[in-house]
Amino acid sequence: MAARVIVVTSGKGGVGKTTTVANLGTGLALRQKKVVMIDTDIGLRNLDLLMGMENRICFDLINVVENECRSYRQALIKDKRVENLYLLPASQIKNKDALKAEQMIKLVEQLKEEFDYILIDSPAGIESGFENAVAPATEAIVVTNPEVPAVRDADRIIGLLQAKKIYEPMLVLNRLRSDMVKKRDMLDVDDINDILAIKLLGVVPEDEQIIVATNKGEPVVFNQQSKAGEAFRNIVRRLEGEAVPFMSFNTEPGVFGRFWKMLHGK
Amino acid sequence: MKLFREDPSSKSQAVERLRLVLIHDRAKVSIGLLELLRNEIINAISKYVEIDEKQMEIELNSTEEKAELVANIPVLKVRRAIDH
Numbered sequence: 001m002a003a004r005v006i007v008v009t010s011g012k013g014g015v016g017k018t019t020t021v022a023n024l025g026t027g028l029a030l031r032q033k034k035v036v037m038i039d040t041d042i043g044l045r046n047l048d049l050l051m052g053m054e055n056r057i058c059f060d061l062i063n064v065v066e067n068e069c070r071s072y073r074q075a076l077i078k079d080k081r082v083e084n085l086y087l088l089p090a091s092q093i094k095n096k097d098a099l100k101a102e103q104m105i106k107l108v109e110q111l112k113e114e115f116d117y118i119l120i121d122s123p124a125g126i127e128s129g130f131e132n133a134v135a136p137a138t139e140a141i142v143v144t145n146p147e148v149p150a151v152r153d154a155d156r157i158i159g160l161l162q163a164k165k166i167y168e169p170m171l172v173l174n175r176l177r178s179d180m181v182k183k184r185d186m187l188d189v190d191d192i193n194d195i196l197a198i199k200l201l202g203v204v205p206e207d208e209q210i211i212v213a214t215n216k217g218e219p220v221v222f223n224q225q226s227k228a229g230e231a232f233r234n235i236v237r238r239l240e241g242e243a244v245p246f247m248s249f250n251t252e253p254g255v256f257g258r259f260w261k262m263l264h265g266k
Numbered sequence: 267m268k269l270f271r272e273d274p275s276s277k278s279q280a281v282e283r284l285r286l287v288l289i290h291d292r293a294k295v296s297i298g299l300l301e302l303l304r305n306e307i308i309n310a311i312s313k314y315v316e317i318d319e320k321q322m323e324i325e326l327n328s329t330e331e332k333a334e335l336v337a338n339i340p341v342l343k344v345r346r347a348i349d350h
């Protein structure tokens with residue numbers, strides 16, 4: 001099977017790119033895929049923290065592309081919980097221009113020989129960091145939140161990706177709150193589908209277990225009780241080509257909900 | 267703040283605001299969308315009337331409720347219609 005090279009990007013900052021990469025990477029590896037996650041957020045690395053790998057970094061992405069270590073293998077950090085899961089961490093240097101698109105393309109060319117999935121965590125924005133992250137990718141996941149600025153930026157990013165010949169980016173809608181959707185105080189899945197009109201890969205609810213997961217350095221996909229964990233497991237299956245029905249975020253209360261309301265006269 | 271007749275929810279305001287802002291974002295971003303449109307309009311109209319291409323203006327305007335395409339096309343001559 002040919003390697004899939006997927007960039008995870010958003011335009012707007014803080015919408016859940018890094019969370020998505022950590023969970024999809026872990027989820028894919030749990031399904032016996034060989035996965036490498038590349039953090040391209042130079043100067044603001046975070047993926048190592050979400051994976052609980054921050055104390056094991058010796059070399060980073062810049063060391064690799066500048067040939068400051070023997071091979072990329074020296075920089076890869078292997079996950080201790082799941083087989084076949086690796087992280088290539090970003091550098092903490094301040095010079096964001098240290099990385100070039102051609103270097104990323106060359107590196108990913110090598111990684112393709114060895115891995116099934118190469119997931120690239122993009123920094124926020126549309127400048128060189130974004131360009132570097134997208135350059136080697138053939139597929140893209142756009143992460144957004146159900147809020148006006150995040151959706152606008154997602155639309156812009158979709159345009160930029162299409163200009164780079166990634167014509168069918170996939171959408172992850174993160175941090176949906178069904179209580180607010182019910183009150184019609186939040187954009188719902190249909191609204192966002194209508195506006196952005198790209199393939200929906202999944203919807204991840206707002207879930208405090210994500211914060212607990214970050215505290216522990218253990219992605220929420222491991223958590224069988226968490227709704228967000230379930231959402232990420234479903235996204236992994238869809239990425240793998242399974243037709244998984246979407247979790248319901250009904251705006252109408254179900255039969256039980258209506259009965260409850262009747263009893264309480266609301 | 268504008269009152270929405272049918273649906274005063276904040277979500278419907280979000281949808282409406284996004285709809286308008288994206289019309290503009292997309293028109294600006296796609297290189298020469300208005301330029302392409304302008305050329306096609308010239309082609310279509312020129313079959314019937316002779317127009318002053320240099321003075322022609324085409325713009326995307328918007329208010330709080332709607333976006334509209336405004337074209338100002340000075341006509342120099344109307345071509346003779348062929349009666350059937």
Ligand SMILES: Nc1ncnc2c1ncn2[C@@H]1O[C@H](COP(=O)(O)OP(=O)(O)OP(=O)(O)O)[C@@H](O)[C@H]1O
Pocket residue numbers: 010012013014015016017018019020041046122123124174175176204205206207208210211214228
């Ligand atoms: N579904 C969710 N429920 C609750 N909190 C979430 C959810 N998704 C993300 N978060 C929180 O939102 C914050 C931002 O997430 P994350 O770092 O993944 O975003 P990012 O897009 O990578 O940000 P940046 O643009 O800075 O790289 C984190 O504190 C994370 O814990």
Ligand SMILES: [Mg+2]
Pocket residue numbers: 017018019041046121122123
């Ligand atoms: Mg991030």
